Amino acid sequence: MTAGRPPEATGRSRSVLLEAPHRMRLVTGEIPRPGHGEALVRVSAAGICGSDRELYEGTRPEGFRTYPIVPGHEWSGIVSATGPGVDPSLAGAPVVGEGYRNCQACDRCREGDTNLCTTGYDETGFTRPGAFADHLVLPARLLHPLPPGTDLRSAALLEPAAVAVAAVLRASVQPGERVAVVGGGTLGLLAVQVLATYSPAELLVVEPRAGRAGLARESRATGLSTPDEAAALAPSFDAVVETAGVQGSARAAAQMLRRGGRLVLAGIPGGTPEGLPPSLIVERQLAIGSVFGMPSAAWVQAVRMFRAGLLRPGLLISHELELEDFDKALRLVAGTHDADGAEVGKVLLCPRSV
Numbered sequence: 172m173t174a175g176r177p178p179e180a181t182g183r184s185r186s187v188l189l190e191a192p193h194r195m196r197l198v199t200g201e202i203p204r205p206g207h208g209e210a211l212v213r214v215s216a217a218g219i220c221g222s223d224r225e226l227y228e229g230t231r232p233e234g235f236r237t238y239p240i241v242p243g244h245e246w247s248g249i250v251s252a253t254g255p256g257v258d259p260s261l262a263g264a265p266v267v268g269e270g271y272r273n274c275q276a277c278d279r280c281r282e283g284d285t286n287l288c289t290t291g292y293d294e295t296g297f298t299r300p301g302a303f304a305d306h307l308v309l310p311a312r313l314l315h316p317l318p319p320g321t322d323l324r325s326a327a328l329l330e331p332a333a334v335a336v337a338a339v340l341r342a343s344v345q346p347g348e349r350v351a352v353v354g355g356g357t358l359g360l361l362a363v364q365v366l367a368t369y370s371p372a373e374l375l376v377v378e379p380r381a382g383r384a385g386l387a388r389e390s391r392a393t394g395l396s397t398p399d400e401a402a403a404l405a406p407s408f409d410a411v412v413e414t415a416g417v418q419g420s421a422r423a424a425a426q427m428l429r430r431g432g433r434l435v436l437a438g439i440p441g442g443t444p445e446g447l448p449p450s451l452i453v454e455r456q457l458a459i460g461s462v463f464g465m466p467s468a469a470w471v472q473a474v475r476m477f478r479a480g481l482l483r484p485g486l487l488i489s490h491e492l493e494l495e496d497f498d499k500a501l502r503l504v505a506g507t508h509d510a511d512g513a514e515v516g517k518v519l520l521c522p523r524s525v
Contacts (some may be wrong), residue, residue, distance in 0.1 A: 185522070186304030187497045190239045192229025197495055203308045205254035210261060212268070216327035216491075217302040217520045218245035219504050220357065221416075226297065236297050243301030243520070244270045244294060247326035250314070256312040260522040263498035265321045266327045268312040269470050270295040286337075286464040294464075303497060305522045315474045324491070327519060328357065328484030329473050334462060335361040335414075336476070338437040341460040342382050342410040344369045349408045351375040351401070352392075354415030354438060355383040357517050360390045362412050362437070364482050367391035375408075377401040377415075377423070380507065382514050389486050391490055398423060406430075406455070424476035425451055425459075436461040440472045453460040493523055 182204040190193045198438070205211045223232040223242050250264050272295075273280050273288035280288050295301050295309060317326060330431055344350055352359045352373040355378030366374055376387040376395045384395040396404070406429055413424040416438025425434050425447055434457055452459060465473075476482045490509065492500045503509055503518050 184305040185494055186300070186306075187243075187494065187520075188239055189227060189242055192227065192238075195227065195497060196500075197497070198477060202306055205257070205308050205311075205484050206365045207255045208257060208310055208312065209254040209255055209308050210250050210266075210489075211252040211254075212246075212248040212266060212307045212309070212314075213251045214243075214246055214248040214302045214304060214307055214522050215265075215323035216247050217243040217522075218327045218357075219500050219518045219520065220329070220331065221504070222431055223296070224501060231297070235292055239511070240297065241302075241304055242296050243298040243303035243307075244296030244300030245327055245330040246307065247321075247323040247329070248302070248307065248318075248508060249290040249323075251306070253311065261311065261314070261316070264314075265317040265319065265323055265326070266314045267317065267326050267474070268295070268315065269311055269467060270297075270330065271464060272299065272310070272313075273467075283466055283468055285467045287466075303494065303520055305494070310449060315470060318478060322485060324483035324488060324519060324521070325483070326477065328361065328487065328517060329470075329477055329482075331358050332361045332365070332477065332482055332484055333465040333470045333473040334358060334437060335365050336473045338362055338412050338414070338435045339369075340469065340472075341435045341462055342412055342433050344371065344410050346370040347372050348410060349373040351408045351411045351424070351427055353377045353401075353411060353413045353420050353427075355380060355387060355395065356414065356435060359388055359412075359414040360392075360487055361482070361484060362414055363387065363390040364484075365393045365476070366412070368381075368396045368476070368481050373408075375401070377427075380514070384487060386516070390483075401427060406432075408432060410435070412437060414418045422447055422451075425455075425457060427455055429454060430455045431457070433458045434460070484517075487517045488519060489514065490518045491521050492518065494520055496520075
């Protein structure tokens, strides 16, 4: 692809189109126009996560994806235009945005559970065009403005940070408690950063990759244990947040809890469900909770913490690639190390001039 003027100058916009599982290509078209109540965002960075890989592989459950689709649900950008009915002063603002298109009228939405809207699942990057593109159009009501000069690389991780906030709120953690996070990936370490603000007496990360220990410490964990090491610990944790989403991780997380402890499941394991033994739950009187995405309230809290400097998601970024390198980015996400042996953390697609 040859160098030239940015898409705004040429009136063209690129996007990564996933036509069907394993069939992706870069397409170019007119810059989309925002309709009534909508805003046009010039994408600065878009994160790639496991669910994007599932979308590519065709393993994401039916009902939670549409083909063809432009993926990309973790993103940040700058508002470049507003449609009718939107405050024009929003143009030029750095923003992130919620993905769920909720109705705001059903009982779940009115109760604040906007992620559980009863009109059905509808989310940017899965059923609506996402942010693996130069531009993104979405309802302006879903945007969260950020201060001028915000690091938009880091801000692209506010979507998984909002999931982490939702999980921590469900865990009802109190200062001085012993807390563990099972899984040292992006979601797990963001949960650690959120939990650290509650001043726990212990904040343990359970993760098989020893190379994540440094990031765990920078995220303010008090230690990192392998799953085998964690299995040998006494069941003494007040709360455990499970983010790994692999076979056996939910049961292992439950076994770390003291009697009367609290478990929140944020990871979704594939394959045959492992199940949590009812005897383990009942005999210890465990409180089991879960999160599916995040409600608007968790977004507000995540953005507030980011603006206050309490969240440092940029620590977790390992690779930044241009939009046309989406295929390489997907390969990176599928592994643990790149061709040079460096560990793969959060991978960003950063649209630049074409």
